[in-house]
Amino acid sequence: MSAQTVTISRLGAQGDGIAHTDQGPLYVPFALPGETVSVARIKNQGTLISLLTPSPERQAPACRHFGPDGVNGTCGGCTLQHLKDAPYHAFKRNLVIEALKAKSIEIDVDPLVVAHPGERRRVALAARRTEKDMLLGFNQAETHHIVDIQECPIAAPGIVARLETIRAIAKMLATSADAFRITVLETPAGLDLAFEGLKPLSDKQRRAGIETVLAQRGIARVSVNGEILVEPVKPVIDFGGASVTPPPGAFTQATKPAEDAMANLVIAHVGKAKRIADLFAGAGTFTLRLARIGRVHAAESDDKALKALDHGARNTQGLKPVTVEKRDLFRRPLTAQELKVFDAVVFDPPRAGAEAQVKEIARSGVKKIVAVSCNPLTLARDLAILIEAGYRLTRVTPIDQFLWSPHVEAVAVLEKA
Known part of the structure; x- marks a missing residue:
C-alpha cells in the first residue's frame, strides 16, 4: 500500500x-x-x-449510513449520494449515450426520467443473526460486512417504518449466524417479505414465525426459500388496472413511477397494434397494459410468474385475449417465422440482454419494436443488430429507478425503415 x-x-x-x-x-x-x-x-x-x-x-449525503461527509461511506446501498442532482442526472444519461456511441449509434437521447427519495417499493436487504441481535441492512461495498441500518432515504416510508418489524421476524426465523437475504416488496395490502438462504425451519420455528407475523401489522406475506410461510393478506400489485399477486421474491420494477414511465413509452409506440408479442414478460408488467390495446402473446421462462400473469389476465375485465407460453428465450427464442404474425414486439430481458432473440426479431420484419433494458451495454449491442437489419431507432429514454447508484434503465423504440 x-x-x-x-x-x-x-x-x-x-x-x-x-x-x-x-x-x-x-x-x-x-x-x-x-x-x-x-x-x-x-x-x-x-x-x-x-x-x-x-x-x-x-453535497452532504442524505443518509447517515452513507458517511457524514460523503467520504468513505459505509453502507453499500448507494454510491453517489455525495453528488449534486444536476451532475448526477447527467452522469446517468451519459451512461446510455456512451454505450450507444461505442456501437456507433448516434441519437439525441431524451432527458433522464429522474428518481426521488422514498420511491423504492422493492429493496433487497442483507441480514445475519448475532449473539445479541439481528443485523439488517446492506453489505458494505466490496465486503460481506452488513451495515445495520435505522433509516433508508431511497426506500418507501412504509418499508422504513417497519424495519424493526422485519428485524423481529428475521430474528425468529434465523437459527444460525449465516448471512441471508430478505427481498421486501411494498404492496397496498402490506409488505411481502421473501427470505432466501435460511436453514430449513423446524415445526416449532414455523409456528413461532407464523405467530410473530400475525402479531404484527402491515405484513401481507412471508415466504422462506420460495415457500409461503404465512399469508395474512394477498400481496396484490396493480399493472394498469389488472391485479396480480407476484410469486414470492419475484422480479418487479423497483419503483412505481419508473414502471409507469416505461409502460407509457411502450404503449405510446405500440399504438393501435392488433397483435403484440411481449417477450421476457415476467408477471405481466407490460402484458396486462398492452392487452387493453390488442391481443398479446406473453413468453417467459419463469413458470410461477407466468401463472400469476395468466391469473391476472383471466380475472380482469376489458382485456383483449392474452396467451402465455413458458419458454427459455435464451436457448429457444421465438423464431422469425413465429414473429411474422405480430404487429409489434416488446422485450425486456435481464442484464445479459437478448442477443439470440433479437437476431430472430431482426429477421422477422415486424413493424414496431420496443426494447426495455437495465443494462446500456447489452441494449446498445441488441439495438445495433436491429439497426443493421434495417430498423430505424427513433427514441431512447433513460430512466432512473435505482437512486444514487450507477444503474440506469432505458426504453428504446424502433420501426421498420
Missing part, C-alpha cells in the same frame, strides 16, 4: 472517481471530477484518506 495525491478527472461507469496516473487509471470511490485527494493505493484501487480540494458539485 502506498499513499499519494491525485486529481480526479472523471467518473467511471460504477460511480468511482478515476485519476490518470503514471501507473495507469486509479479508481477512487467517493471522489468527484476536479477534486484533489489523498489516497491509499493498492494496485489500481484507491481508498480516500482526505479531501484536499472538494468539487463544487459535492
Whole structure:
C-alpha cells in the first residue's frame, strides 16, 4: 500500500472517481471530477484518506449510513449520494449515450426520467443473526460486512417504518449466524417479505414465525426459500388496472413511477397494434397494459410468474385475449417465422440482454419494436443488430429507478425503415 495525491478527472461507469496516473487509471470511490485527494493505493484501487480540494458539485449525503461527509461511506446501498442532482442526472444519461456511441449509434437521447427519495417499493436487504441481535441492512461495498441500518432515504416510508418489524421476524426465523437475504416488496395490502438462504425451519420455528407475523401489522406475506410461510393478506400489485399477486421474491420494477414511465413509452409506440408479442414478460408488467390495446402473446421462462400473469389476465375485465407460453428465450427464442404474425414486439430481458432473440426479431420484419433494458451495454449491442437489419431507432429514454447508484434503465423504440 502506498499513499499519494491525485486529481480526479472523471467518473467511471460504477460511480468511482478515476485519476490518470503514471501507473495507469486509479479508481477512487467517493471522489468527484476536479477534486484533489489523498489516497491509499493498492494496485489500481484507491481508498480516500482526505479531501484536499472538494468539487463544487459535492453535497452532504442524505443518509447517515452513507458517511457524514460523503467520504468513505459505509453502507453499500448507494454510491453517489455525495453528488449534486444536476451532475448526477447527467452522469446517468451519459451512461446510455456512451454505450450507444461505442456501437456507433448516434441519437439525441431524451432527458433522464429522474428518481426521488422514498420511491423504492422493492429493496433487497442483507441480514445475519448475532449473539445479541439481528443485523439488517446492506453489505458494505466490496465486503460481506452488513451495515445495520435505522433509516433508508431511497426506500418507501412504509418499508422504513417497519424495519424493526422485519428485524423481529428475521430474528425468529434465523437459527444460525449465516448471512441471508430478505427481498421486501411494498404492496397496498402490506409488505411481502421473501427470505432466501435460511436453514430449513423446524415445526416449532414455523409456528413461532407464523405467530410473530400475525402479531404484527402491515405484513401481507412471508415466504422462506420460495415457500409461503404465512399469508395474512394477498400481496396484490396493480399493472394498469389488472391485479396480480407476484410469486414470492419475484422480479418487479423497483419503483412505481419508473414502471409507469416505461409502460407509457411502450404503449405510446405500440399504438393501435392488433397483435403484440411481449417477450421476457415476467408477471405481466407490460402484458396486462398492452392487452387493453390488442391481443398479446406473453413468453417467459419463469413458470410461477407466468401463472400469476395468466391469473391476472383471466380475472380482469376489458382485456383483449392474452396467451402465455413458458419458454427459455435464451436457448429457444421465438423464431422469425413465429414473429411474422405480430404487429409489434416488446422485450425486456435481464442484464445479459437478448442477443439470440433479437437476431430472430431482426429477421422477422415486424413493424414496431420496443426494447426495455437495465443494462446500456447489452441494449446498445441488441439495438445495433436491429439497426443493421434495417430498423430505424427513433427514441431512447433513460430512466432512473435505482437512486444514487450507477444503474440506469432505458426504453428504446424502433420501426421498420
